[in-house]
Amino acid sequence: MADMLLAGAAAASIVAIGVLRLAWSRPRRSTALNNVGWAMLLAASIIAGVHSGAWGISIAAIFAMAAALLWLAHAALLSPSSPGAKVSNRRVRMLPEGSEPLQLGRRLVTFLMIAVAAALISTAVAIGVRALVLLVGAAEADANVAALAAMPLAWTVLSYVLLMKEAHAAQGRVLLTWAVAGGAACILELIA
Known part of the structure; x- marks a missing residue:
């Protein structure tokens, strides 16, 4: 029974990443889904921590990171490339313009x-x-x-x-x- 608690926390962390991915993939980010995803991730961490301390939290985090990696890899493979995309040339005052002092x-x-x-x-x-x-x-x-x-x-x-x-x-x-x-x-x- 105790191991089921850790397995449940790991599963909840995977589902939480899925909910976050769903919230972020909408045309307008869903605040409600976003909050549910983060709350599930927090709950998974707490459950794993109660079960196995820092080790349990690490296990739940590894499952969450693996799920995030898989969803990002899937999105990267399926996203269309844009051949005419231009790189932004905006400057953010990183370097002085012309004769401005370097500071x-x-x-x-x-x-x-x-x-x-x-x-x-x-x-x-x-x-x-x-x-x-x-x-x-x-x-x-x-x-x-x-x-x-x-x-x-x-x-x-x-x-x-x-x-x-x-x-x-x-x-x-x-x-x-x-x-x-x-x-x-x-x-x-x-x-x-």
Whole structure:
């Protein structure tokens, strides 16, 4: 019976990917189907986690990723090629136009905020996730896996938020807010 729970979670993750594919293949994306698909994927992860911890979540995720790969491969094989398609030539101010200054200092600060500061702060957040998982009574291996999953997710979210801010002052405020949370998380790890 217990193995059926994990098999059901794996099957639910496959169905969830199918529902998401259906929602995204419509002329207008269906918000309801989209929400159902994500909710099913979340439920599959929770069921798999309850059954087997991080290992169960990994199994459900592998089935979901395999299903997504198969649906994308199928769509790629069946989509018609467009012989006259032209590549967009839009510019997004990546390079200065004409005699504009390079603004290397500004670009370097942005890089350091995203690549270094955000990575360090995300690592601190991941340490806090590990401490929280240990506090709720999970095994150390599960806590380590949760931390390993949390770091790139936190880094992605933080990087996205930083890149959406135009001014370095606004980026600095976001970094400071996350740094306070990350510092509190590290303190939690030390006292836990």
